[in-house]
Amino acid sequence: MVESAAPVPGRVFINYRREETAYPAGWLYDRLANRYGGQVFKDVDSIQLGDDFVEVITRAVGSCDVLLALIGDQWLAITDARGRRRLDDPDDFVRLEIEAALTRNVRVIPILVEGARLPRADELPPSLAGLVRRQALELSPARFDFDISRLLKVLDRTLVEIRTEHDSAAAVTAQTGKAAGSGTAEPPTAPDQREAAEPSPLSSISPAAPTTAAEDWPHHDGALDPGTSASKRATPVGRPTRLARPVRPRRPRLFYAAAAALVLAAAGTAATLLLLDRGDSPGKDSPEEDSPGEAARPASNEITSAAAWRLVISDKIEAGDNGCIVTVTNTDTGDRKVFENVWGTKTFQMQTAGKFRWEANDSGCLVAQHSGSGMAALPFAQKAGTGDTDAFAAPETPGKVAVQVLAFNGYGECDFELHDAADGQLVDLGTVTQGQGPLRLEPNGRAQVYLADFAGCDVRVSAEP
Numbered sequence: 001m002v003e004s005a006a007p008v009p010g011r012v013f014i015n016y017r018r019e020e021t022a023y024p025a026g027w028l029y030d031r032l033a034n035r036y037g038g039q040v041f042k043d044v045d046s047i048q049l050g051d052d053f054v055e056v057i058t059r060a061v062g063s064c065d066v067l068l069a070l071i072g073d074q075w076l077a078i079t080d081a082r083g084r085r086r087l088d089d090p091d092d093f094v095r096l097e098i099e100a101a102l103t104r105n106v107r108v109i110p111i112l113v114e115g116a117r118l119p120r121a122d123e124l125p126p127s128l129a130g131l132v133r134r135q136a137l138e139l140s141p142a143r144f145d146f147d148i149s150r151l152l153k154v155l156d157r158t159l160v161e162i163r164t165e166h167d168s169a170a171a172v173t174a175q176t177g178k179a180a181g182s183g184t185a186e187p188p189t190a191p192d193q194r195e196a197a198e199p200s201p202l203s204s205i206s207p208a209a210p211t212t213a214a215e216d217w218p219h220h221d222g223a224l225d226p227g228t229s230a231s232k233r234a235t236p237v238g239r240p241t242r243l244a245r246p247v248r249p250r251r252p253r254l255f256y257a258a259a260a261a262l263v264l265a266a267a268g269t270a271a272t273l274l275l276l277d278r279g280d281s282p283g284k285d286s287p288e289e290d291s292p293g294e295a296a297r298p299a300s301n302e303i304t305s306a307a308a309w310r311l312v313i314s315d316k317i318e319a320g321d322n323g324c325i326v327t328v329t330n331t332d333t334g335d336r337k338v339f340e341n342v343w344g345t346k347t348f349q350m351q352t353a354g355k356f357r358w359e360a361n362d363s364g365c366l367v368a369q370h371s372g373s374g375m376a377a378l379p380f381a382q383k384a385g386t387g388d389t390d391a392f393a394a395p396e397t398p399g400k401v402a403v404q405v406l407a408f409n410g411y412g413e414c415d416f417e418l419h420d421a422a423d424g425q426l427v428d429l430g431t432v433t434q435g436q437g438p439l440r441l442e443p444n445g446r447a448q449v450y451l452a453d454f455a456g457c458d459v460r461v462s463a464e465p
Contacts, residue, residue, distance in 0.1 A: 317364035346387030411456035
């Protein structure tokens with residue numbers, strides 16, 4: 001019997017109250033969606049017209065693996081039309097979503113914005129008391145990029161662990177199915193295994209929660225226990241925990257200034273040029289061979305691709321160069337990606353075919369489309385700050401992708417991520433510090449992979465048996 005497909009592992013749910021934290025929630029959604037695509041859920045951006053929003057939200061929070069609870073300085077005190085505190089209402093959506101996540105033991109990360117503090121247990125309904133035991137992240141205007149880097153580090157590690165667990169479970173299920181089909185008796189399931197394999201009813205999320213909503217919460221078996229420290233959990237990456245991704249030094253930027261930059265990126269400028277793809281992919285050693293003079297004529301800010309392609313952004317801003325911000329929107333689906341902090345020339349892998357529209361924050365930001373995912377051959381070298389590598393064939397199992405740092409360029413360490421060239425999913429990640437040998441990344445059965453945009457270090461990429 002063919003069962004229905006399980007939810008895709010790795011969902012990130014943003015929990016927030018519109019009247020208080022809608023603005024930072026929207027900005028955070030843009031940053032996360034740019035990195036994780038459709039794995040991020042936020043009601044306004046994730047619910048289609050005509051959908052039952054109650055049903056969609058309950059389904060999303062019931063299948064998420066990480067819940068980000070945005071807490072502003074009025075989070076505890078906000079009241080409804082009758083003057084009752086919203087958190088004291090058992091049917092309040094913010095409360096129900098956090099209760100569901102705590103009940104399912106997924107990772108819950110309180111995000112403190114606008115100077116908010118983490119509430120005390122005696123200030124919360126008993127069902128939310130577990131929230132105060134979760135390590136919170138404060139989004140401070142003074143160190144916003146660093147705080148976001150910390151969050152991305154935790155999300156990267158969590159989603160890789162969940163995906164690995166999901167893939168392992170799928171492999172076991174497939175093997176069991178083959179054994180059953182060949183007439184081999186299926187071994188009895190131990191009681192604790194049955195408990196993990198069968199979704200538990202969540203009707204006890206809240207005694208006063210609506211019955212129909214509670215019965216609709218799906219259960220995802222791959223959720224991690226957020227109460228277990230990262231050092232105690234098995235992880236597919238046996239390397240030191242990554243620190244914040246190094247970025248090119250630049251003037252400090254406040255939280256709302258960053259959001260304003262995104263608004264400016266969305267506004268775009270018609271003067272920015274699109275360099276037409278001539279079918280020749282410039283080599284990595286000469287990423288800036290393309291120039292405005294080489295394009296036959298200025299083109300529109302629209303791109304059409306029938307297959308995977310590469311986005312090339314060149315920063316040619318002259319006075320007051322704060323780097324390029326380019327927003328690319330898939331006009332077929334509405335999905336968008338924002339590419340920030342681009343200096344020099346960077347290339348980015350784009351796995352989705354379709355029609356796209358892009359906007360840039362400055363007319364000095366030049367955009368080009370190159371067809372295909374590239375054809376790098378191991379071994380090869382690439383300089384820091386040039387974007388994603390071209391796709392290359394992964395070493396056959398049990399081979400690894402070895403990343404040797406040739407120059408740290410003043411950075412103490414550098415982070416690296418290996419992605420599947422077919423769908424862009426994160427496959428493995430790790431950090432190299434000065435004095436260490438090569439970092440060995442596991443392709444996990446992928447045929448074609450690439451290294452995502454990395455800052456700081458010049459590298460040599462090779463195969464190790």
